[in-house]
Amino acid sequence: MSAMVRAAITIFAVLAVIYVGTTYYLSQRVEAARQLGLLATTLQQFQTQLLQLRRNEKDFLDRKTAAELNKHTANYEKTLAVLARARANPEAASDDIAVLDNLSKKTADYRTAFLEAAKQQTALGFDENSGLQGTLRKAVRELESVVLKLGDTDAEVRVLSFRRHEKDFILREREEYVKNFETVMKDFKERLANSKFDTASQQRISALLATYDTAFHEFAVGTRAVNTAVGAARAAAQAAEDPVAALVAKGTERSAAAEDAAFRTLLISAVFLVAVLGGLSILLVATMRAANATLAERILGQQKAEDENEMLNNSVISILQAVNQLSQRDLTARAPVTQDIIGTVSDSINALTDETAKVLHGVTLIAGLVESGSSKVKTQATLVSQTAADERESVNQMIGSLGDASSAMTQVAELAEQSNRSAEQATQATATALDTV
Missing domain, CATH: 1.20.1440 (de novo design (two linked rop proteins))
Structure with a gap:
């Protein structure tokens, strides 16, 4: 792995960590904006529930029926549930929770005052007969x-x-x-x-x-x-309603601010991502170019190595052919001398062949001389043998009187025979040398 590729991987890993961190922060901001929006919506629901309670109160006082009283009770439970949801919102600050607790107390005060009014109204009667x-x-x-x-x-x-x-x-x-x-x-x-x-x-x-x-x-x-x-119920309801508008406005403002922050973070993240992708693209292009250059160099080197191997194979084949000719006793064979390392071997083989040819030529000359000398010795031996035979006849005729001379001549004959055998051996050696050459 090249240094550029390792650097690219390192940069990509760092950018990935930054991107993941930015994405997490953005998701947190988006979730905060959503929760703040939900808080504002919940507070608006509380306003609506208060209005519904006031409407149930008015309907009860106008119609004076138990059904309207039950509606007020049901809506009061819904109002408390809305306040509980608002208080459980993770984006509700400590001062928001304090206001919500105060709203819960004031809503409970309103409920108590209304129940007192309902109790008194029940005592008065729901109609003229009760x-x-x-x-x-x-x-x-x-x-x-x-x-x-x-x-x-x-x-x-x-x-x-x-x-x-x-x-x-x-x-x-x-x-x-x-x-x-x-x-x-x-x-x-x-x-x-x-x-x-x-x-x-x-x-x-x-x-x-x-x-x-x-x-x-x-x-x-x-x-x-x-x-x-x-009157007490209405005052309590008004006291519960008064802080809500400011709390809703605050929640809406915080939600808008969180949305703006999330949008800015998203915009920055998008710009950063585009920049990262651009830089990564440039880095990838540079890496690809470097990889292509390296690959081209490797291909060129491989081609060169293949060419060198081809030349080496050809040189080896040429040497093998020359050696084969030499094995056929053709000392005229020449191994081609190339510019590679095989050329040195070829040159050495050629030099060895030349020296061998020279040595064999000298051996041939010596063998010729030996053969010529042997022929002469054989001729002389034959002549001596013939002469000895002639002399033996003469000696046989003169045995009696020339005993000493006969003995000497016998020794000469033996010596001639021995020379003849030496000449034959020299001739055989020469023939063998010629066969070897």
Whole structure:
């Protein structure tokens, strides 16, 4: 592995680590922006739930039914769940949690005040036949029944005045109608004391008046308690609503800031990634060029090595051919001398062949000389043998008288025969040398 490739791998690894870190940071920012957006949405849901609670409150006070009270309870549970989700948001800061805890307390205060108002309203009655309203209606109807039976028109008018002031108070809830009611009640009691009714009727009417008066005043007190509780509930609701707008605005602002930071990080990451990819592309191009150059050098070197091997093989084949010719006793064979290392071997073989030829030429000359000398010796030996034979004949004729001469001649004959054998051996050696050459 080349140094450039190792450097490329190292740079790529470093860039990969940087990219992974940047991607992780970006994902954290995106998640933070998402959580902040979710927090802002949750706070808006809390606002909506508060409005829904106020609507349930209004519907309950207008319709005065248990169903509306149950709706308020269900929406209160949803409101608490929304606050719990907002508080559990991982991007909620400590001051946000403090505000949310305060909102939970104020919402609970509102719920307590509303339940007090609902309790008072339940005591007053959901309609004219239940609660204090039922008691009030029953008392005034009994009073009307008794007065109608007596046939006193003035008493009937005053009872109608009671009903009118009662209705006005129920509709308008103003203290002046309570005072008007009390004034009419006082006049009625005074007239009752001076009336011509019998004692039993007076006692009956007086008891009904007391019951009716007590029920009306209890109803008035209950109405005031309802209004007080409703006022406290509305104040608590307003106290719960007041911080929400600022908290929502803060959450929205933080969410927008987180989104901007995430966008900037994404933009920087994109630019960085493009730069990294550009640099990596340049590095890869340079690496590829270097690799191509190295590959070309290797191919050229391989081609050169192949050419050298081819030349070497040819030189070896030429040497083998020359050696084969030499093995056939052809000393005229020449090994071609090349520029490689085999050329030195060829030159050495050629020099050895030349020296061998020279030596063999000298051996041939010597063999020729030996053969010539041997021929001469053989000729002389033959002549000597012939002469000896002739002389033996002469000697045989002269044996008796030339014993000493015969013995000498015999020795000469033996010597000649020995020379003949030496000549034959020399001839055979020469022939053998010639065969060898």
